[in-house]
Amino acid sequence: MSWLSAGEGYEVALQEGRVVARAVTGKGPGRQLKSLPKALRDHPEVDRLRRLTEWLDRHADACVAQVDTWMVSSLPVPTGLIARVWQDEAWRSALRDLVVVGDDPDDVGFLRDAAIGQAGDALGADTRSAPGTEAGELRVVNLDGETVRLSPVTVTLAHPVLLPDLDDLREFASELGVAQRVEQIHRATWNKPADLAANVTEVSEFSGGKFASRFQLAARASSAGYRVSGGYATCRVRDVGRAEEAAVWIGEPYWDGDTETGNLSWNDRDGRSIPLRDVGPVAWSEGMRMAATLYAGRQVAEGAVV
Incomplete structure (x- = not known):
């Protein structure tokens, strides 16, 4: 400046x-x-x-919050939009080095650059958009270490649980010295078990975590970016074409005594409980991540093994 x-x-x-x-002015001007x-x-x-x-x-x-929303929900983002906002340093910092996926599932790589162009102009790529409309071209580094150009209409900032080559991407990211502003490839993930019973609607793995007060637990949820509503900490994810909200019981809002984490469950947009076997893979992973984050802050007796 x-x-x-x-x-x-x-x-x-x-x-x-x-x-x-x-x-x-003075002895040392400048x-x-x-x-x-x-x-x-x-x-x-x-x-x-x-x-x-x-x-x-x-x-x-x-x-960062907007890019995180795109990634968590694996929403298709117009390539032209990424190219436009790339000129802004704050947007560029949030997007750089995220793994993007093009039309072909094999078109995967770390986003390194973006440019604006018009269909059929000097970008020299098939933009697959209407003549004269603004398009974008992305430059990504793939797992072969090659810088390639992608120019589909939209790309996906994939949630890590949906990336089949996640382990390879993590290893390659270490070699490249990748540092993502939005936690993606090193985000903690949970894969949904395949043998869930049809009538089960709650996970108890992270229940029973004791806290000195409900306020302390609610503050931990809020500081981690989760919404606190009534007696629950929640996170909403758009998964498998629908909105799913994960919820963990954290205690009555005005309770001033100690409290503990409750079971984890998922609801649809109308508040109806979703059987565990029907929860989408991203919603499952993000719900488990929230429950684990809250549980990790529990009181632990001195000398206890955690």
């Missing part, structure tokens, strides 16, 4: 998320100062940059 005049003898700028200053001079701390330009920093932080968090 360019330097802005801030009173007599100083200029300020935004660098790496903080406001910095430099002197433009020298960046180690800290903001007292005279600048309440200057309007400094205040404006601080508010801009706060907005940029909120924007970056919103980008």
Whole structure:
């Protein structure tokens, strides 16, 4: 960001998320100062940059949250949209190095770049979109270590439980030094057992985790990004073409004594209980992940094996 005049003898700028200053007069003009001079701390330009920093932080968090929603629900995302938002550093940071899947299940790779184009232009790829409409081209690194170009109408930011080559992708990511802003390939996953009975609707694996108060358990759920509603911590996932909500009992809302985690269950959008054998693979994994996250914060007796 360019330097802005801030009173007599100083200029300020935004660098790496903080406001910095430099002197433009005196013995060392142009020298960046180690800290903001007292005279600048309440200057309007400094205040404006601080508010801009706060907005940029909120924007970056919103980008990560949106990309996480796309990934968790494995929603098809227009390639042209990814190419457009790629120009924004916050979006680029949230999307870079995520595993994307094209029209062909074998078109899988780590997203490294995106470009906007028009159908039939110099991108030189079949965009499969209407003539004259905006399209996008993605550059990904596949498991063969090759950089390839993908330009389907949409791509999927796949949930890891749906990636058949997850172990290979994790190994290759380590070789590439991949660091994802949105937790994807290193996300904890659970595969649904194949032998579930038809009438079972709850999982008790993570029930019985004791907490000093219901407030403490609710705070743990909220800080992990889960919704607290009534006596439950919940997370909603769009899976197998429908919305499914996982729920874990955390205690009565106004209970001020100790509490413990309850069973895990899933409901459809109308609040009806879903038999475990009918829960989608992503909803199952995300529900188990939520229950395990809450349970991990339980009180553990000294010397107990966990």
